[in-house]
Amino acid sequence: MASVCFYFQVHQPPRLKRYSIFDSGDQYFDDARNREILRKVAHRSYMPTLKLLGELIHKHDGQFRVSFSLTGCVIDQLRRFAPEVLEEFKKLAETGCVEFLAETYHHSLSFLYSKQEFLEQVELHLELIDEIFGQRPTIFRNTELIYNNELASFIADTHLFRGIIAEGTEKILNGRSPNHIFDPPDEIDIALLLKNYRLSDDIAYRFSNQSWPQWPLTAEKFAGWINKMNDVEGRMCNLFMDIETFGEHQWENSGIFDFMRKLPSAVIALGDDFKTPGECLDWYDSSDIFDSEEIISWADSERDITAWNGNAMQGSALAEIYGLEKAVKKTGDPSIIEDWRKLTCSDHFYYMCTKYFDDGAVHKYFSPYDSPYDGYINFMNVLDNLKTRLPSDEK
Incomplete structure (x- = not known):
């Protein structure tokens, strides 16, 4: 028997207003734009997807199970602009078939720049998930699945979590299957669940691509791929993706909702099942x-962190923002x-990325700016104003 472990990332950033050096005031965030985008995505993706997942849980008497990681950023926006979506998440939580994961509250890169801020954001997020959903997460996922051995050691030392979700990148696996539970090196006491990025991306990115040799992807075909890997390649299939895969990145007319509607039946019919990340750790x-000494992520073809700190603009902005931590908190x-x-x-910082070709197209799709340089200038203008709010001897 193979176990399918579905995990959906849910995030919306706090987009900035266009802010010039001549602007003043501390209203940095574009509430109108953030509301517009959230309402659009809620209509196309969040609401139909969450309702479908709830129907599948009930249809299969709890055999269908999923997990979510909602950033504090998206929860803050849902509370203000789309409370009905948050209610759907609460309904799913009440089924007992959904596991919520922990991460940094503000979807930040803080582990790379400030361990203290990282820990504070993780604790804030734990409290938020407990408050809203009545769950205390035991599985951690870092922002964008950023991971290395140091993160594993740090998280293990907190004694807050049983496991970490990471990217099953081939440069670390070296030909091994990601469909197992792994351990970090040096007897670090925490388990790792690795994303099967090939099968995840078949749904998230290739589903509607009519030039893809496997198009059209049916639920029966996909369930067959999962079943064939059983015992040969492992006992789990970790399918990790953005929830916007359904209805936003893959539009409704692509058939993505119909695919998801049929998938649980197809998987169960072959004798396989569904588990949450925590349940995978219980069973396997x-x-x-x-062993990942280098820093990896789930972004771009390199699966590294150059999407956020790969050029001088990003490095400068990151140094400036984290350089203010002490003065801000004081x-x-x-x-x-x-x-x-x-x-x-x-x-x-993602909006400041200057990558080109295929990865660059993805960055451009998500950016609200005309160019990475506009993103950098706008961010630094806001940051300059934030500095004016600090005591002069602390800047």
């Missing part, structure tokens, strides 16, 4: 070591601290 033992001003934390959201 680790089989090998995943103020004790909740509004300044919250604005600063929103500016640590990884999306702001």
Whole structure:
């Protein structure tokens, strides 16, 4: 029997207003634009997807199970602009068939730049998920699946989590299957669940591509691929993707909802099942070591962190924002601290990426700016204003 482990990332960044050097005031975030985008995505993706998942859970008497990681950023926006979506998440939580994961509250790169801020954001996120859904997450996923051995050691030392989700990148696996539980090296006491990026991307990216040799992808065909890997390539198939895969990245007319509607029946008919990440750790033992000294992520073809710190603009912006941490926190001003934390959201640096070709097209799709340079200038203008709110001896 093979177990399908579905995990959906849910995130919306706090997009900035267009802010010039001549602007003043501390209203940095474009509430109108953020509301517009959230409402659009809620209509196309969030609501139909969540309702479908709820129907599948009930149809299959709890045999269908999924997991989510909602950033604090998206929860804050849902509370303000689309509370009905948050209610759907709560309904799913009440089924007992959904597991919520932990991450940094503000979807930040803080682990790379400030371990103290990283830990504070993780604790804030844990409290938020417990408050809203009544769950205390035991599985951690770092922003954009950024991971290395150091992260595993740090997370293990907190004693907060049983496992970490990471990218099953081939440069670390070296020909091994990602469909197992792995351990970090040096007896670090935490388990790793690795994304099967090939099968995940078949749904998330290739589903509607009519030039793809496997198009059209049916539920029966996909379930067959999962079943064939059983025992040969492992006992789990970790399918990790953005929830916007359904209805936003793959439009409704592509057949993506019909595919998802039929998939559980097709999987169960072949004798396979569905488990959440925590349940996978309950059922399966680790089989090998995943030794990643280098930093990996689930972004771009390189599966590294150059999407956020690969050029001088990004490096400068990151150094500036984290360089203000001590002065910001010393103020004790909740509004300044919250604005600063929103500016640590990884999306702001993603918009500054200057990659080209296939990866560059993806970056352009998600960016609200005409160019990476516009993104950098706008961010730095906001940051300059934030500095004016700090005591002069702390800047």
